[in-house]
Amino acid sequence: RFMISNNYPSGLSGEVLIDGAPQPPNFKCLSGYVVQDDVVMGSLTVRQNLRFSAALRLPESVPQREKEARVNHLITELGLTKVADSKKLKITLMLYLDHILLIHLFFRMAEQGKNIILSIHQPRYSIYRLFDTLTLLVSGKLVYHGRAQSALAVFNKIGYHCEQNDNPADFFLDVINGNHTAAPIPPLGACPEGILYTVPSKSLFTPSHSMFIYFDFLHSELFIRERTLFNHEYISGYYRVSVYFIAKMLSDLVWRSVIISVFSCIVYFMIGFKSTPENFFIFLLTMLLVSYAATSLTVAVSADQTVISVANVIMSMCFVVMMLFSGLLVNLPSVMAWLSWVKYLSIPRYGFTALNINELVGLNFCGDTATQNGTGCSGEQHLEYQGIDYSYWGLWQNHLALALMMILFQTIAYLKLRFIKKFS
Numbered sequence: 001r002f003m004i005s006n007n008y009p010s011g012l013s014g015e016v017l018i019d020g021a022p023q024p025p026n027f028k029c030l031s032g033y034v035v036q037d038d039v040v041m042g043s044l045t046v047r048q049n050l051r052f053s054a055a056l057r058l059p060e061s062v063p064q065r066e067k068e069a070r071v072n073h074l075i076t077e078l079g080l081t082k083v084a085d086s087k088k089l090k091i092t093l094m095l096y097l098d099h100i101l102l103i104h105l106f107f108r109m110a111e112q113g114k115n116i117i118l119s120i121h122q123p124r125y126s127i128y129r130l131f132d133t134l135t136l137l138v139s140g141k142l143v144y145h146g147r148a149q150s151a152l153a154v155f156n157k158i159g160y161h162c163e164q165n166d167n168p169a170d171f172f173l174d175v176i177n178g179n180h181t182a183a184p185i186p187p188l189g190a191c192p193e194g195i196l197y198t199v200p201s202k203s204l205f206t207p208s209h210s211m212f213i214y215f216d217f218l219h220s221e222l223f224i225r226e227r228t229l230f231n232h233e234y235i236s237g238y239y240r241v242s243v244y245f246i247a248k249m250l251s252d253l254v255w256r257s258v259i260i261s262v263f264s265c266i267v268y269f270m271i272g273f274k275s276t277p278e279n280f281f282i283f284l285l286t287m288l289l290v291s292y293a294a295t296s297l298t299v300a301v302s303a304d305q306t307v308i309s310v311a312n313v314i315m316s317m318c319f320v321v322m323m324l325f326s327g328l329l330v331n332l333p334s335v336m337a338w339l340s341w342v343k344y345l346s347i348p349r350y351g352f353t354a355l356n357i358n359e360l361v362g363l364n365f366c367g368d369t370a371t372q373n374g375t376g377c378s379g380e381q382h383l384e385y386q387g388i389d390y391s392y393w394g395l396w397q398n399h400l401a402l403a404l405m406m407i408l409f410q411t412i413a414y415l416k417l418r419f420i421k422k423f424s
Helices: 046-057 064-078 089-096 099-111 148-157 168-176 220-225 227-235 241-271 277-302 308-324 340-345 347-360 367-373 379-385 392-419
Strands: 133-138 141-147
Touching: 046 064, 064 099, 133 148, 133 168, 141 148, 148 168, 227 241, 241 277, 241 392, 277 308, 277 347, 277 392, 308 340, 308 347, 347 379, 347 392
Parallel strands: none
Antiparallel strands: 133 141
16 A cells, blocks of 8 residues: 555655566656545535646646546546536535445446556445455465455365355455464365465565655644645645745745735824835835744744644744844843843844834934933934944845745745654
C-alpha cells in the first residue's frame, strides 16, 4: 500500500521498482491511489473537483476539450450525471458508501482493461464472489495467492474445512490469524499441492526518520484543518510543494492587500492624519508590511504544528511579547539594558515607529504659546523622548526590517514544510 500511494511510514526508505525499472517521472500521472477516507474539497461540485484534478494531473499536451470529455466520461461511468452540478460533492459521496456498488464499478472497469488493486479487510460473500484473484497477507508476509474460487479447495486439502454457511472471507481470516484448527492429516512423502507458503520479506532499510509535507498559507487554523487535503493532493502528484507554497502566498498577498487598502482609506482620513499623498502612501505601505510580516510569522509557527490550540498558544505568546516591546505600552528607553534587544524582534514596534515618524515630524502642538513660554512640544521632541530616530533613514529602516522579517518567516515556513522530519 505504501509503495503504491508513495506515502511511506516513518523510518522507511529504499527503492521502488516498476517491472524491475525505476519509476518514471510521470508515474503519479499514470496511476491513481484512492484511500479509504478520501479527501476532497466538499465545497465544490463533482464536476468541479474532477476538472481540478484533470487540470493538474493530465499533461499540458492534452487539449482542454479532451480533458472535459474525460471528466464527462468519468461522471457517466460513475452514474453521477444527475448530481454532477446540482449537488455538492459530500452529498454525492453518500451514493458510493455501499461497498457492493463500488465493487461492481471496479468489476466493470477491470473488464475495460484497467488494472485495479483493491485492499479490503473483511468483505461479505456477495463481494467476495466477484474477486478473480485472492491474496492473503499476514504481518506483511504472503500466505496465499491464486484464484479466489480455488482458495477453499486449497485450504480444504491441507485440513482447514469451511462450514457450509460460513463466509469464506471470514473463514480465511480465522485461519491465518490462528483462530481455526486444522484437521490432522497423515504424513506424506511429498507436500500436497497448493500448500500454504510464506515468502521471507526483504525489509527496506529504516533509518528511523522520514519526510512528511504539510502546508497552507491563509491562516494557521485553516492551514492545520486543510493539511489532510494538501497531503493527499501532494502525494497524488497534483503539484510540488514550491508551486503550492507560491500559489498560496500570492493569493494571500492579493486579498490581504485589498483588505488593508480599504481599511487604510477609511481609517486614515477618518482620524484626520496628514492629508498629503506622500504621508498616506507611507501609512498604507507600513500597514501592508506589518500585515505581511505578522501573517508570515503565523505561518512559520504553525507549519509544523498539528494541534490548533498549541499553534494558537505559541503565536499568542509571540505577539504578547512583541506588543510589550512595541513602544506603545512601555517607553523603550526605560527598559533594562539586558532586555532591550527584544525590541528588535517586535513586528508592531517597526510599524508603530514608522507611523509615529510619518505623522509627528513637522507638527507643533502648542503653536506660538509654546515658543513664548519656552516649552518644547513639537513632534520631533516627542519622538526624541521615545528614543525614535526620525531621520530619512530612521523612517525607511523600519520598512526594510519588516520586509526582511517577512522573507525570513516565509523561508522558515517553506523549509519546515519541505524538510522537517515528522514522526507518526
